Amino acid sequence: MKRVVGTLFCLVAIAVMVFAVLNYGNYRSMCFDASESAEMVEETEDLPCVEACDSLAVEPVVTPEEVVEVVEEQKMESLDTEN
Numbered sequence: 001m002k003r004v005v006g007t008l009f010c011l012v013a014i015a016v017m018v019f020a021v022l023n024y025g026n027y028r029s030m031c032f033d034a035s036e037s038a039e040m041v042e043e044t045e046d047l048p049c050v051e052a053c054d055s056l057a058v059e060p061v062v063t064p065e066e067v068v069e070v071v072e073e074q075k076m077e078s079l080d081t082e083n
Helices: 001-022 034-045 064-082
Strands: none
Touching: none
């Protein structure tokens, strides 16, 4: 009896995995109907376009020259505070 239950459980698990692979990318929510999702798309049409970029950095890019300037300023400040 345990062998039959184990075999059925394995078959059900394999069937779930097969159906998941076959329906990959075809998600449809059972909570919302098509009219609500269509309304949400229409509301986002007025959003501004975002240009593609090479980096996900949100901080401004610092050039090596700017780094040297900052380091020199810090050195000068440390020398001033020591005297």
